[in-house]
Amino acid sequence: MTAPAPASPTSPASATALPPATWAAIYLRSLAVQGSWSSELLLGPGVGFCVEPALRRLPGGVGGEPYRQALARQTRYFNAHPYLASLAIGALARAELNRVPPVQLERFRTAMCGPLGSVGDRLVWARWLPFCSAVGLLAFALGATPGAVLLIFLALYNVGHLGLRAWGLRAGWRSGLKVAGALGAAPLRQGPIYLARGVAFVAGLVLPLLLAGAVGPGRLPLAATILVALAIGATLVRLQGRVEGWRVALIALAGLALYSVR
Amino acid sequence: MTGVELLPLAILGGVLALDVVSFPQAMLSRPLVAATIAGAFAGSAIHGLLLGAIVELFALEMLAVGASRYPEWGSASVVGGALLASAAPADPMAPTLAAALVATLIISWIGGWSMYGLRRLNGVLARRAIPALERGEGGAVARLQLVGLTSDLLRGSLLTAAGLVVLAPLAGRVAQGSGVSPTVFGVAIWGLALAAAVSALSRIVRGSPGAGWFLAAGLAGGVALVATR
Numbered sequence: 394m395t396a397p398a399p400a401s402p403t404s405p406a407s408a409t410a411l412p413p414a415t416w417a418a419i420y421l422r423s424l425a426v427q428g429s430w431s432s433e434l435l436l437g438p439g440v441g442f443c444v445e446p447a448l449r450r451l452p453g454g455v456g457g458e459p460y461r462q463a464l465a466r467q468t469r470y471f472n473a474h475p476y477l478a479s480l481a482i483g484a485l486a487r488a489e490l491n492r493v494p495p496v497q498l499e500r501f502r503t504a505m506c507g508p509l510g511s512v513g514d515r516l517v518w519a520r521w522l523p524f525c526s527a528v529g530l531l532a533f534a535l536g537a538t539p540g541a542v543l544l545i546f547l548a549l550y551n552v553g554h555l556g557l558r559a560w561g562l563r564a565g566w567r568s569g570l571k572v573a574g575a576l577g578a579a580p581l582r583q584g585p586i587y588l589a590r591g592v593a594f595v596a597g598l599v600l601p602l603l604l605a606g607a608v609g610p611g612r613l614p615l616a617a618t619i620l621v622a623l624a625i626g627a628t629l630v631r632l633q634g635r636v637e638g639w640r641v642a643l644i645a646l647a648g649l650a651l652y653s654v655r
Numbered sequence: 656m657t658g659v660e661l662l663p664l665a666i667l668g669g670v671l672a673l674d675v676v677s678f679p680q681a682m683l684s685r686p687l688v689a690a691t692i693a694g695a696f697a698g699s700a701i702h703g704l705l706l707g708a709i710v711e712l713f714a715l716e717m718l719a720v721g722a723s724r725y726p727e728w729g730s731a732s733v734v735g736g737a738l739l740a741s742a743a744p745a746d747p748m749a750p751t752l753a754a755a756l757v758a759t760l761i762i763s764w765i766g767g768w769s770m771y772g773l774r775r776l777n778g779v780l781a782r783r784a785i786p787a788l789e790r791g792e793g794g795a796v797a798r799l800q801l802v803g804l805t806s807d808l809l810r811g812s813l814l815t816a817a818g819l820v821v822l823a824p825l826a827g828r829v830a831q832g833s834g835v836s837p838t839v840f841g842v843a844i845w846g847l848a849l850a851a852a853v854s855a856l857s858r859i860v861r862g863s864p865g866a867g868w869f870l871a872a873g874l875a876g877g878v879a880l881v882a883t884r
Binding site for chain 2: 461463540542603626647
């Protein structure tokens, strides 16, 4: 079987379209991209697992030499934010089907690790997740039923989550190895700024509501709770990165519990 | 807690622990969700939600970034939510809530370590599989994924079951203790949870121009809402 001539990485249009079933398989597999996460290969095997359905279309099919070589390349060390890894998965699937030279593929994989990690961490973990949590807490503080709180939080979060994965695959496939430009898209660049404002506003609404709901009408417990929150909060802010709230709470509450049953 | 009660909670803990990193990361494992579902399993979703909301305030402070070690909230919230819901306390609730919260924090801490252990195990398996991966064997890739996912599911289930078996009696003792007033427990729980939220919020506000004004506007709105309720 004659292999197609290597395509230029700047001509992604040379790959044929993937059938919907292959896209569905890649998308579902991308949800488990961290399934075998390890400190040795990080997301490497996961990326190989996700790209594999596309590689079956290489000349010779499953088990053919091009398939084996491509799969071996794609399971090597790789790191990225799990949601934005789909951008690399789409790009790598296209590049492999275009028979881009291995050296260029390796260079691309190395270059994408840092940006895909930092952009994703900043957008998703540091902004989108806290925003959705704050909205869920607002629903709780306003007295929504447990089912409604779950629905609001999960629906809101996963519109962003599943949408980002789908966008990543599409953008990666469309742009091929020139996908770095997609990382400069306005929602990825400006999104964290607007989301931070959103988190700040919603959390501002939530905190007084939670406080009032938790402590009730008594003035002394209310004042004491505010005092504890501000004093320990200020300490945590000052020691950020060294001391975490949950550790302080574990020690303090375990101490109180032990004292209670002495 | 009987085996019949324990089994569904252990399976739930496993599934939600799997969501933390391995599959599908849809945030089913967030305390707000996991504790509420566990509460529903144990007979009171509303108690699960209460615990979940408090733990969510602590979770806001933690970023689950890359290889860092962080608390595993999925199975921990199942343990805490189930403990609080199965006690179904009336009034005063604070001692039972404190006991369930301590149980959640202990399991989240152990869970973080168990995730670290699982990553090391995955590393050993990955190193062994490297020759097969370099030969491009599709079966080796699928096996690595399958073993990783199954191990994570088992890790979460065992952790949840062990947490419930070991901590349920201790939580029961704390709930019946009389050395600390319920008001003190309440002040400590909410004061500490809100302090963690303040710390998380400060990191977001400091890193974003203009966010401080939005926080001030939100706080004003929140106080106004409280005043009108």
